[in-house]
Amino acid sequence: MKIGYGFYAHMLNDREFAFARQAGATHAVVHLVDYTHGGDQDSEGKKNNQPVGNQQGWGRAGVDPEVWEVDSLRRLKRRLTDAGLELFAIENFDPADWYDVLLGGPRRADQIERLKRIIRNVGRAGIPVFGYNFSIAGVASRQSGAFARGGAESVGMNGVDERPIPNGMVWNMVYDAEAAPGELSPASEAELWDRVEVFLQELLPVAEEAGVILAAHPDDPPVERVRRQPRLVWRPDRYDRLLDLFPSKSNGLEFCLGTLAEMPGHDLLETLKHFLERDALAYVHFRNVRGTAPSYVETFIDDGDIDMLAVMRLLKAYDYQGVLIPDHTPQMTCDAPWHAGMAYALGYMHALNTCVEAES
Ligand SMILES: [Mn+2]
Numbered sequence: 001m002k003i004g005y006g007f008y009a010h011m012l013n014d015r016e017f018a019f020a021r022q023a024g025a026t027h028a029v030v031h032l033v034d035y036t037h038g039g040d041q042d043s044e045g046k047k048n049n050q051p052v053g054n055q056q057g058w059g060r061a062g063v064d065p066e067v068w069e070v071d072s073l074r075r076l077k078r079r080l081t082d083a084g085l086e087l088f089a090i091e092n093f094d095p096a097d098w099y100d101v102l103l104g105g106p107r108r109a110d111q112i113e114r115l116k117r118i119i120r121n122v123g124r125a126g127i128p129v130f131g132y133n134f135s136i137a138g139v140a141s142r143q144s145g146a147f148a149r150g151g152a153e154s155v156g157m158n159g160v161d162e163r164p165i166p167n168g169m170v171w172n173m174v175y176d177a178e179a180a181p182g183e184l185s186p187a188s189e190a191e192l193w194d195r196v197e198v199f200l201q202e203l204l205p206v207a208e209e210a211g212v213i214l215a216a217h218p219d220d221p222p223v224e225r226v227r228r229q230p231r232l233v234w235r236p237d238r239y240d241r242l243l244d245l246f247p248s249k250s251n252g253l254e255f256c257l258g259t260l261a262e263m264p265g266h267d268l269l270e271t272l273k274h275f276l277e278r279d280a281l282a283y284v285h286f287r288n289v290r291g292t293a294p295s296y297v298e299t300f301i302d303d304g305d306i307d308m309l310a311v312m313r314l315l316k317a318y319d320y321q322g323v324l325i326p327d328h329t330p331q332m333t334c335d336a337p338w339h340a341g342m343a344y345a346l347g348y349m350h351a352l353n354t355c356v357e358a359e360s
Helices: 014-022 070-082 095-103 108-124 189-210 236-245 257-262 268-277 308-317 337-359
Strands: 002-007 027-030 086-091 129-132 142-148 152-158 213-216 251-256 281-285 288-292 295-299 323-325
Touching: 002 014, 002 086, 002 337, 014 070, 014 337, 027 070, 027 323, 070 086, 070 108, 086 281, 095 108, 095 189, 108 189, 129 251, 129 281, 142 295, 189 213, 189 236, 213 281, 236 251, 236 268, 251 257, 251 268, 257 268, 257 281, 257 288, 268 308, 308 337
Parallel strands: 002 027, 002 323, 027 086, 086 129, 129 213, 213 251, 251 281, 281 323
Antiparallel strands: 142 152, 152 295, 288 295
């Protein structure tokens, strides 16, 4: 099993690389978009908390288009390699690059070409996976609080955010600060599926040729509608629907155990087994939660509803070869809340891995 670490954009530095390597990570998943840029969490310290739903969005999109150029991607890969980490995946497009793909707007054709160029660059840089989250509202309805063991700061959900999304904003980021006042009109679920079909139909052939897997994250939190917009993957069978649209080795899943466990009415281990049988997992967000949407909290890795040892056994049984990353964890009360939480999760993952390896 490959254990990796997820780096947010502000963490792409030698100090963070050393931390990940010291905690035993061998692989890297990288976010290139600084989600909170120019927003109210845009300061050191605050950035280490996951952003939660905010009426005005996390930050401004489209700040640094250079990060998607092939030279820049190759440079990043080399820096990680030098630090002992293999760059396995990039997670999430910049909303500035695909807002009209998500919204079915007038610039969609141009933006599809831009996304194709990005995927070609990712392939040329030798990065095998690109994680995406086809979502209009993005992460919404989450709240922070002392929800985890011992009063650790965590995030959770208690009810659905019904506020409309202002014009110029998508996926929790502002792509047009000059947009006319007003609100995004609600889309239907059928419209959203038409849009993802266009996206996959255009991008998958390019991804196949580039040797890149497009890996879909489910909607977090998984509820039918948030902020008056439909969700794509809010039940496990929606993952099947997405895979069935275009069977392809490049049509894969960013399998978020936490988000899947937040979905009511299914057995997570059976769901995992089903998608392992479909050979659809590109990589795994290995985290735990308690409860289901619309009322759940994120927990420490050993303190939620998911039997993580059983998950690890199942991954091993299917000879899963991808990467597991902690995704997010509660913050621990100390001078380095985020890193302590991450070190705890990574240590636990290594121990589970050692257990299942010893069993075989
Ligand atoms: Mn996730």
